[in-house]
Amino acid sequence: MSDTVSIKYIGARPEYTDGVYGTRITWAQGESKMVPADKALAMLKHVDVYAPGEAGAPTPKLPADKDPEDNVQDLRDSIASMSKEAVLTYAQTHFNMKLDKRQSVEKLRTEATRLVDQFGAQ
Numbered sequence: 001m002s003d004t005v006s007i008k009y010i011g012a013r014p015e016y017t018d019g020v021y022g023t024r025i026t027w028a029q030g031e032s033k034m035v036p037a038d039k040a041l042a043m044l045k046h047v048d049v050y051a052p053g054e055a056g057a058p059t060p061k062l063p064a065d066k067d068p069e070d071n072v073q074d075l076r077d078s079i080a081s082m083s084k085e086a087v088l089t090y091a092q093t094h095f096n097m098k099l100d101k102r103q104s105v106e107k108l109r110t111e112a113t114r115l116v117d118q119f120g121a122q
Contacts, residue, residue: 005040006053008032018043071121079112087112095119 009016009027017026021039032053035043043050079087084105091097091108095115099108 004034005037006032007035007040008051008053010051011049075116075121
């Protein structure tokens with residue numbers, strides 16, 4: 001198997017940057033790009049967003065690895081905009097912590113941010 005596979009973005013947005021699989025590749029709708037094979041297999045499970053691409057697609061320049069502290073800050077920023085249910089789910093999924101859902105969303109966000117600061121981005 002090759003190291004990369006051609007993937008075509010067929011989703012609804014006119015332009016899309018992959019954040020789910022960590023490639024940070026940006027596609028225009030209908031555009032094909034070469035993607036690492038392990039990521040491509042996972043992407044192709046989402047038939048409403050990705051399809052097998054065309055041969056000879058360009059290989060995008062992947063961004064340099066970010067400083068781990070940048071990942072933590074990105075996570076803090078994400079938590080700051082999460083809904084109450086999203087914060088509860090995030091804490092349970094990533095830290096195996098059940099937060100008190102009777103608390104306000106602001107307090108839950110603070111607690112989730114504290115978990116990220118204590119244990120790091122997960």
